[in-house]
Amino acid sequence: MNARIETVVLDMAGTTVVDDGLVEEAFARAWDRERGEAMGLDGVDREGALQWVRDTMGQSKIEVFRRLLPEDDAQALNRAFEAAYDELVGEGRSIAIEGAEAAIRALRAQGRKVVLTTGFARPTADAIVASLGWIGLPDLVLTPADAGRGRPLPDLNLMALIRTQASSVHAIAVVGDTATDIGSGLAAGAGLVVGVLTGATPREAFETAGAHQVLGSVAELPELLERLGR
Ligand SMILES: [Mg+2]
Known part of the structure; x- marks a missing residue:
């Protein structure tokens, strides 16, 4: 099932925000x-x-x-x-993954909703978004408390679908830098589950976890979706 991707769910630390330890x-x-x-x-x-x-x-x-x-x-x-x-x-230690902001803008310009998800609690998630100057950049930022259960369970992705009114699980893409992210995307039945190599997870681990695609970074995502015709 190759539905058009309406909602893109992006992990924060390691995927859109540098997790430098x-x-x-x-x-x-x-x-x-x-x-x-x-x-x-x-x-x-x-x-x-x-x-x-x-x-x-x-x-x-x-x-x-x-x-x-x-x-x-x-x-x-x-x-x-x-x-x-x-x-x-x-202390200014939270910085964006190179190209992440442009990718989020491009995804939205393609007519998609973008949701940032994280395992952090709300005050920390908000502090990171504010420090990057990203307030209003994504459509939504979700924390485990907003969804019920955290990853690797599918709740955050399903809440992203509900809150952005996507038409089907096949119309959501889940992107992350850990096998936990991949597991949560697959558990949600997401149409596209993508691993990115900007965290600590090697390509083989993403393949073992069942990722549909592996990218060097989230910066490549808008082009991937266009190339796939989704
Ligand atoms: Mg992460």
């Missing part, structure tokens, strides 16, 4: 402030916790922290993480 750095700051030498569940230490954050990149952050700590501690760590990430954004 910012998530890890914010997490390390948060852990040091909130936990210090204290261990998490199953005796997980700072290094183990950092590895877990790397392994679960792209997933809802609060869900990730709940696997490390009891509920109250997970909430506290999440607040500390958000604060630390906001500090890094405030």
Whole structure:
């Protein structure tokens, strides 16, 4: 089914926004402030916790922290993480992927809706969008709390479809830099699921995850859709 793509769902960190270790750095700051030498569940230490954050990149952050700590501690760590990430954004550390802004404009000029999605909470997502001067650039920015469940579940993509009034799951494209993004796109039944190589995921991992296409970066997306006649 090669429906025209009406709505493009773009991940933020690693896909449209450079993730230069910012998530890890914010997490390390948060852990040091909130936990210090204290261990998490199953005796997980700072290094183990950092590895877990790397392994679960792209997933809802609060869900990730709940696997490390009891509920109250997970909430506290999440607040500390958000604060630390906001500090890094405030320090000018959040920058756009080269060509991402032009790609978003081109997709909209092609008559499509563009939705940014993220595993971050709303205040962090808004701070990133504002720091890039992107308020109003996409049609919509969605966080896990807006949709219900975070990635790899399909909720964010399906909420993007509903909020932009796309005609079918076949008319949405989901684009991301992690296998988690690919899984969420496939789980939503998206007509086109695309991996981009601007994060830490190699091409082979996208192919294994079932991505329909792999691009060097989101900058190539408007042309890909035209080339595919979609
Ligand atoms: Mg990402």
